[in-house]
Amino acid sequence: MPANLSPAFLAARDRLNRSKTDEERLDALQEMLATIPKHKGTEKMQADIRRRIAKLKEKAEQQRRSGKGGAVGYHVPREGAAQVALVGVPNAGKSSLLAALTRATPDIAPYPLTTVRPQPGMMEFEDIQIQLVDLPPITRDYTEGWVYGLIRLADTVALCVDLGSPGWQRETEEAIALLAAHHTLLTKGASRQVDWRVVERQTVALGLKADLGRDRIPAFLAWADGRYPAAVASTATGEGLEEVRVLIFRHSGVVRVYTKKPGHPPDLSKPYTIREGATVLNVVEQIHKDFVSRLRYVRLWGSGRFEGQHAPQDHVVQDKDIVEIHLS
Ligand SMILES: Nc1nc2c(ncn2[C@@H]2O[C@H](COP(=O)(O)OP(=O)(O)O)[C@@H](O)[C@H]2O)c(=O)[nH]1
Ligand SMILES: [Mg+2]
The missing domain is CATH 3.40.50.300 (P-loop containing nucleotide triphosphate hydrolases)
Structure with missing residues (x-):
């Protein structure tokens, strides 16, 4: 079982198992595809979900052509921060x-x-x-x-x-x-x-x-x-x-975080967007997975009170915070 399946994915899978119509199934599968973590460990699952979506769409299309109804849903690929x-x-x-x-x-x-x-x-x-x-x-x-x-x-x-x-x-x-x-x-x-x-x-x-x-x-x-x-x-x-x-x-549901290198001004040209409620550690993880194991500390500017102090890893970041990541 690949790690890190989100609660949203598990709920969608649960919904799939309880679906009674193809329309419900298609909807649940599309939600699964949208919420599955995209990494190597889930590639087979992703392919399987895509196959099942394609099959259901094909079936609905055939039914539509033969006049049996069975409307196909639309899917809007997510772009941007939210x-x-x-x-x-x-x-x-x-x-x-x-x-x-x-x-x-x-x-x-x-x-x-x-x-x-x-x-x-x-x-x-x-x-x-x-x-x-x-x-x-x-x-x-x-x-x-x-x-x-x-x-x-x-x-x-x-x-x-x-x-x-x-x-x-x-x-x-x-x-x-x-x-x-x-x-x-x-x-x-x-x-x-x-x-x-x-x-x-x-x-x-x-x-x-x-x-x-x-x-x-x-x-x-x-x-x-x-x-x-x-x-x-x-x-x-x-x-x-x-x-x-x-x-x-x-x-x-998202906030922006900027990064800076020690001794340099913050890089304001590249905001990272992360879900509201995310912690300093979540930010580090998003910037680079490998940084987590090498993390020594993070200095933070923002959150209404930080001016470059060390921020606890579980500190919840706010919009426009600036982080300076120190690695070993
Ligand atoms: N006076 C006025 N008419 C508007 C405004 N926004 C939309 N309309 C008109 O209201 C009608 C419906 O607008 P539309 O955007 O198609 O609504 P929708 O059905 O919710 O997508 C159209 O005739 C628009 O021109 C507005 O701010 N003021
Ligand atoms: Mg409209």
């Missing part, structure tokens, strides 16, 4: 937001269900990039299983709320309830696998089309207060877009 799913009801402004924050050019239209495939785009935030994934809307009748599957795989959910709609609150609550019915709970805390079936996804609430619903902004912020961190924006006027960028990064 993957954030744009989630919401029809017409909330998700595709417009993707177009405003990235170079992607999604279809945008004043009628619902314009977005039928996942559309990724890279959002720049200072010196890193975060992948946003525009998705078809969450509705009771039309949302295919793969949409929920992609949301489960994302690091963070950006819950898009249409402030131009008088019914924004009821519509948004319904989307949240539909996600919960698909075992995906939106939370303000860190994303995690709760059990073999249920996941919690760190969520930010975005009040969009602010220009069409100015008088609804206070109620929206009150609704989000204590529940999800929130921001308000309009792609029509450009207001709030920078706040949205910052909010998404702050809740993406």
Whole structure:
């Protein structure tokens, strides 16, 4: 048994074993492939998972051609520091937001269900990039299983709320309830696998089309207060877009760490991104596996109080910390 299988991988494998339909199986296998540690010891397992995915897709494709249904899901390869799913009801402004924050050019239209495939785009935030994934809307009748599957795989959910709609609150609550019915709970805390079936996804609430619903902004912020961190924006006027960028990064589940060589200034050209909650030792491990066994100590700048002191290996790093690694 290869070492270092993550809890997310084990949960996905557990889910595979309990799957009853090919769609569930495909979803679980894709999650396994996304979460399996990529190293030599898992190569055979990776190949096996890929083979099983290919087989299921082929079967679904055959069924589709013969008119038996069996929809194939989509998979969005993860790029950048984190993957954030744009989630919401029809017409909330998700595709417009993707177009405003990235170079992607999604279809945008004043009628619902314009977005039928996942559309990724890279959002720049200072010196890193975060992948946003525009998705078809969450509705009771039309949302295919793969949409929920992609949301489960994302690091963070950006819950898009249409402030131009008088019914924004009821519509948004319904989307949240539909996600919960698909075992995906939106939370303000860190994303995690709760059990073999249920996941919690760190969520930010975005009040969009602010220009069409100015008088609804206070109620929206009150609704989000204590529940999800929130921001308000309009792609029509450009207001709030920078706040949205910052909010998404702050809740993406990653922080940046820079390195420096003794006697040299920090290398600010190359941020390392690591999951929020990671320790000094995790950082060293990520920079180079071999460094761990040779590690003598780490000097740290940042974390609100370090100015080059030795940092304990279990110290949790914060965004923009600088580490100086001393090896034997
Ligand atoms: N006035 C205004 N209209 C917007 C804004 N964002 C999106 N829209 C319009 O709302 C409609 C739906 O937008 P779209 O991005 O396709 O929503 P989606 O279904 O959530 O992807 C389109 O007609 C957009 O032009 C905004 O900030 N202000
Ligand atoms: Mg859309």
